[in-house]
Amino acid sequence: GQNIDQPTEMTATEGAIVQINCTYQTSGFNGLFWYQQHAGEAPTFLSYNVLDGLEEKGRFSSFLSRSKGYSYLLLKELQMKDSASYLCAVEDNMLTFGGGTRLMVKP
Amino acid sequence: DTGVSQDPRHKITKRGQNVTFRCDPISEHNRLYWYRQTLGQGPEFLTYFQNEAQLEKSRLLSDRFSAERPKGSFSTLEIQRTEQGDSAMYLCASSSLSGRGKTQYFGPGTRLLVL
Numbered sequence: 537g538q539n540i541d542q543p544t545e546m547t548a549t550e551g552a553i554v555q556i557n558c559t560y561q562t563s564g565f566n567g568l569f570w571y572q573q574h575a576g577e578a579p580t581f582l583s584y585n586v587l588d589g590l591e592e593k594g595r596f597s598s599f600l601s602r603s604k605g606y607s608y609l610l611l612k613e614l615q616m617k618d619s620a621s622y623l624c625a626v627e628d629n630m631l632t633f634g635g636g637t638r639l640m641v642k643p
Numbered sequence: 644d645t646g647v648s649q650d651p652r653h654k655i656t657k658r659g660q661n662v663t664f665r666c667d668p669i670s671e672h673n674r675l676y677w678y679r680q681t682l683g684q685g686p687e688f689l690t691y692f693q694n695e696a697q698l699e700k701s702r703l704l705s706d707r708f709s710a711e712r713p714k715g716s717f718s719t720l721e722i723q724r725t726e727q728g729d730s731a732m733y734l735c736a737s738s739s740l741s742g743r744g745k746t747q748y749f750g751p752g753t754r755l756l757v758l
Contacts, residue, residue, distance in 0.1 A: 540685075569746070569747075578749040578752050579686065579749050580749070581747075584745075623685050629691065629698070630699060630702075631676075631686070631747060634685055
């Protein structure tokens with residue numbers, strides 16, 4: 537079976553750092569994606585991890601531990617526009633998504 | 644650079660009617676995927692194509708759902724005899740075959756409301 541867990545909601549302050557965790561148990565694994573989705577819009581690609589370790593891209597970083605079935609997305613210097621849902625997805629040809637974490641950034 | 648496009652963006656229909664949605668992928672992408680997303684949930688995989696071949700269709704929600712990609716370019720998703728539970732956002736995505744090219748890029752979606 538496929539099981540991907542992430543917190544439902546998180547709140548953080550503008551300018552701060554927030555870490556969104558994702559744990560997974562899946563029958564297949566080729567890589568792990570993070571997507572951002574604003575309300576009413578399509579998911580947009582943020583990051584892709586295949587190997588263990590940290591991938592950094594500007595204010596966003598993503599970490600993967602395949603042995604632990606664990607990933608996190610780190611957002612630095614939070615801006616109001618970062619208020620969105622963040623989706624963790626395991627790739628095995630198709631993408632299996634978690635339920636998404638709704639992040640609210642407050643002034 | 645043209646992204647993934649979907650048509651229509653919104654569809655309102657009555658229960659029992661058939662609906663068809665179209666997806667045009669990024670031109671150099673040979674994989675095309677369909678997902679369904681309901682409010683507050685992550686997208687749910689339905690089916691995917693590599694060129695014109697449909698490689699996985701067991702996740703289609705019922706036999707009322709079908710998809711085609713006849714020439715390996717655009718794709719259509721049809722829902723027959725729609726039910727109120729079919730109301731959702733239908734997302735299309737496309738990708739290349741290998742490495743970081745496997746990143747799936749999503750279209751804007753078609754929002755279906757069944758009355």
